[in-house]
């Protein structure tokens with residue numbers, strides 16, 4: 001079971017859903033929602049966006065199984081300790097059940113989507129990245145090569161499908177109708193003048209701390225211990241080059257994380273039929 005720190009979520013969600021960049025959430029019809037569940041909400045980064053885009057009297061609930069992350073969920077989101085596969089709500093209690101980067105961390109994502117459908121009277125949505133398609137462009141050439149090497153072994157070593165991205169088949173299999181999915185890109189750039197998070201990121205590279213956190217996964221993905229040590233050595237060297245380039249004000253990095261917003265509707269029984277029964 002992968003655990004996530006509040007720092008990691010802060011760092012990787014930076015700039016995602018900034019005001020003026022929420023067009024990808026349009027299919028969630030947030031202005032019309034009254035009860036929204038954000039499942040696997042972590043520190044509530046998406047939940048607070050949902051709270052600001054829904055009507056003032058709407059209720060937004062953030063659910064997660066990690067109490068440490070839930071403790072960071074900001075008002076007015078209501079935090080609830082819960083498992084995604086057994087939500088503590090009555091059938092059809094919400095009119096939107098949504099998750100972000102949750103399905104990629106579950107061994108049985110279909111079971112979760114089925115549970116979301118049970119809890120919703122209207123929409124179910126998933127915002128999921130394709131971690132195999134992440135790209136990094138960097139002014140420190142070794143960074144592109146080393147991150148690609150680590151990513152490849154990481155994707156192979158994680159026991160869940162972190163490349164899921166678009167989930168229309170899963171949604172249809174769960175019985176949802178009118179399923180739509182669209183790709184968007186979360187682009188994170190580092191360029192001068194560098195802010196505190198960029199400086200922290202460079203320090204992390206120079207110590208290889210995040211790579212160390214992934215050691216077991218990379219070994220599970222087929223990397224030998226010697227290959228890991230060699231990668232770690234090169235990674236720290238690359239990190240020192242990044243720190244040096246930042247000091248000179250010449251470091252630039254652009255990371256693109258493709259993510260997909262999939263939305264489906266709970267069938268009402270009036271004119272709706274599950275796609276399977278239409279043979280679609």
Ligand SMILES: C[S@@+](CC[C@H](N)C(=O)[O-])C[C@H]1O[C@@H](n2cnc3c(N)ncnc32)[C@H](O)[C@@H]1O
Pocket residue numbers: 004009013039040041042043044045046063064065066069082083084085099100101102105106
């Ligand atoms: C990658 S984080 C995403 C957090 C948040 N949605 C975001 O995008 O910032 C995955 C989250 O799912 C939670 N999680 C994983 N499995 C879960 C489960 N079975 N039930 C509830 N939460 C779960 C983790 O605790 C973590 O907070």
